[in-house]
Amino acid sequence: MTKSELIERLAERFPQLVAKDAEFAVKMILDAMSGALSSGDRIEIRGFGSFALSYRPPRMGRNPKSGEKVRVPEKYVPHFKAGKELRERVDQLLP
Amino acid sequence: MTLTKAELADLLFEKVGLNKREAKDMVEAFFDEIRAALEAGNTVKLSGFGIFQLRDKPQRPGRNPKTGEEIPITARRVVTFHASQKLKAAVEQLGPPAIEE
Numbered sequence: 114m115t116k117s118e119l120i121e122r123l124a125e126r127f128p129q130l131v132a133k134d135a136e137f138a139v140k141m142i143l144d145a146m147s148g149a150l151s152s153g154d155r156i157e158i159r160g161f162g163s164f165a166l167s168y169r170p171p172r173m174g175r176n177p178k179s180g181e182k183v184r185v186p187e188k189y190v191p192h193f194k195a196g197k198e199l200r201e202r203v204d205q206l207l208p
Numbered sequence: 209m210t211l212t213k214a215e216l217a218d219l220l221f222e223k224v225g226l227n228k229r230e231a232k233d234m235v236e237a238f239f240d241e242i243r244a245a246l247e248a249g250n251t252v253k254l255s256g257f258g259i260f261q262l263r264d265k266p267q268r269p270g271r272n273p274k275t276g277e278e279i280p281i282t283a284r285r286v287v288t289f290h291a292s293q294k295l296k297a298a299v300e301q302l303g304p305p306a307i308e309e
Binding site: 114115116119122123126127129130134135137138139141142143145146147149150151152153154155156157158159160161162164166188189190191192193195198199200202203204205 | 209210211212213215216219220223224225226230233234235237238239241242243245246247250251252253254255256257258260262284285286287288289291294295296298299300301302
């Protein structure tokens with residue numbers, strides 16, 4: 114499922130709204146989620162999961178082409194942990 | 209600060225002009241549709257944000273950390289999330305003081 118398919122489905126679920134509203138809503142939600150993580154905040158969606166940042170300490174890496182040692186600076190990476198409901202619902206499908 | 213469904217609904221009420229009921233239902237439906245797609249075994253690609261994928265994990269040996277007893281961890285299907293380049297880049301810019309543990 115892509116973003117545009119998600120927008121279509123939501124537009125179908127909310128026939129009283131104009132289609133643009135579903136599109137705008139999806140963009141607003143995703144922007145707010147990206148914005149929260151980018152400002153160091155967590156996201157907690159009950160029944161779905163949580164997004165948090167994981168810290169990656171600085172390390173010495175190597176330029177794979179030249180073999181030269183380079184210092185890779187510390188950074189944060191987004192991490193998603195599925196909530197109980199999502200975890201259970203997805204797991205049921207296994208043959 | 210933690211972003212939750214309540215804040216997202218407030219945002220849709222204020223910025224998109226949905227009424228309070230619709231805003232709450234829309235946020236619920238947004239995550240419900242993603243969950244349903246994953247439950248049906250589909251990947252969910254949200255451009256600019258990231259991708260939710262499914263991974264089938266085989267059974268592997270595990271251990272009860274308390275008793276030390278060996279118990280197999282059963283085969284399972286799990287959801288993984290990969291942030292888009294755009295989101296990764298936005299998050300990487302955070303300096304350490306931005307986060308209080």
